[in-house]
Amino acid sequence: MANVALAGAYMTHFDEHWDKGLRDIIGGSLLGLAGAVDRNFDLSKIEAIYIGNAGAELFEEQAQLGAIAASCLHKNIPSIRIEAACASGGAALSVAAQAVRAGDYDTVVVLGAEKMTDVTAPSTVTSILSTALDEEWERQCGQTLAGAWAIMARSHMAEYCTTREHLASVVVKNHANGALNPKAQFQRPIPKEAVLRAPFVAEPLTVLDCAPISDGAAALLLTSAQRAHEFTDTPVWILGSGLATDSVAIHERVSTHSLLGTQIAGKRAFDLSKKTVHDIQVAEVHDSFSIGELIAIEDLGFFHPGKAGPATLAGDTALNANISVNPSGGLKARGHPLGATGVAQAVEIFQQLRNEAERRQVRDAQVGLTHNVGGTGGTCVVHILGLESGGA
């Protein structure tokens, strides 16, 4: 896999930004990126944009976000919107890297953005999120995203004796990490009892097992290998990339307590990178619901099936434990503006590998992983990022 570098990264504060529209958020992330690149960069150097966004037609009644993003620059450059529900950001990163590898551009920006509060469309957020389900087999029957993940949680519990305490330990860890992240939506720890006693959204998932509704954007500068050092002494390299799909409806899948998409995407990313789980010090995985993190770190191979719950409860995935999972706070505490999430995961790994993560810094992080899921697993995207380019 030819080398593509991340030469700069930025994310806005993830929060409910009632005073900002989607265009403000996108523009803010581009300006932030301009300030965040180490040297020699200004917005006029952007040759193309790939923007991950899950639902602006529904949240703001605005399509064609590629053009909206490019017009923030007052340029007429190629700019395309990629949609894969909550995996839109990860998918946009994979497409942008292809464009650089194809030799079409040397400097490309990957954006991820979502404005979920202040919905103008005649829908609710829950109803909008349900478009990530299968319309014919799930949504029309009244299923919700939380309900579908709850089925997977129940299945995991039945298969592996996973408990609600295991699920809650994901939340407690991610809030502890989020408390160290100045860009996180929730910067406070919460006790396990609060999670266990919170009202159910879809049993066994309480409201505190669910990622919040968020506004925000994240941006990455991708460059060819030749150009990376023009912008920084410390590029981060895309060592491997995998994207896989599965049936959108969970009843059609081979398992309801694992994601085949994650397994396939993870294997491809690891194969391309010539790395294994043992090379990874830090991982940002998709915990839109707490059960998602347990399934992810099993499917990616960090833990044997059924072992992720006890391991998390034992602290093995805490900051600077065996493997640091979601040091940013994850979707749960950093926030989850849908299309921005996959890009923000890469922003976090970029900062971790460059030793810029301050109070949440993972020691000696050399290789990191991002894992982004659309809906309940219809689309899964895995990237392996490293400080060493690994030749090619």
Added chain:
Amino acid sequence: MANVALAGAYMTHFDEHWDKGLRDIIGGSLLGLAGAVDRNFDLSKIEAIYIGNAGAELFEEQAQLGAIAASCLHKNIPSIRIEAACASGGAALSVAAQAVRAGDYDTVVVLGAEKMTDVTAPSTVTSILSTALDEEWERQCGQTLAGAWAIMARSHMAEYCTTREHLASVVVKNHANGALNPKAQFQRPIPKEAVLRAPFVAEPLTVLDCAPISDGAAALLLTSAQRAHEFTDTPVWILGSGLATDSVAIHERVSTHSLLGTQIAGKRAFDLSKKTVHDIQVAEVHDSFSIGELIAIEDLGFFHPGKAGPATLAGDTALNANISVNPSGGLKARGHPLGATGVAQAVEIFQQLRNEAERRQVRDAQVGLTHNVGGTGGTCVVHILGLESGGA
């Protein structure tokens, strides 16, 4: 630009398919493609899918169409949805070609699909189409897609003395061509008087100046240069590709009677292909509204600004005239299932260059052009396709 081949092409009948859902239409186009490739192809050879779709979240409340398309194959391959309003199909083609040029895949399918009838969402088609406008500056003020194109028509009339008869001559020509196309939604000629006397949607555009609401899908098999002849003796080559953006709101543009996006995308595609307008025998351009075709063939350089109306009225763009524009019937008569349109344009050029267009065949067609527009010009995509690969 490294060579990428179209090795197969198929489109469904474009029509109102009240008996079919979006998934049926997508699956049907994949099965159709399998039957349409000359040899050695079956659906198991597809390595990745890029699907252009403008608004399934709004029309069917279904996001994540990449996964929906891949699951029609019961495979877990990479599959990503691209959205650029009505230019989604053209944008998907450009992204898919990049993926092949990047060396990631040898055989990729580009799909375009839209199901516009039988809307389940709490919206009307007109309101859904308006998401291609600028939400803040146009849509919230009550602007519609037809209204915005009507402003451009008025501007073109004021600048160049373009008349309603010029506009109507686009419609008459495209219906005459559509009458020769068994896949077209409208397979009957209409007289100029009918267009002029039809009720206004947005003056000066009558209902017959507007493309219809359609269901349909189109599919292309893209391969690397090495693999093309495995599937056919007569591949069609992507010689040039250009995609450009502009402000989504028309008041922010440099002109209201031309599209800078088309000009920039066209120049890039021509430059890459080393072709000029004089090399093109057949062009499929974006006539979602009749004025769109006039502006397109001026912006692409086939006619000087202001000359397209009189030229069309004089028959210079008719089948086998100086330049055959929209031999398929265009969006107007072939139909305009939004995301499918850009792909269907390439299907038409594929068939024309291979001398397979039967009664609407353009004589000695060697090089063709496709031109796809998002909304009112926020995204413009141009491809140049040819029988000779042109080296590289």
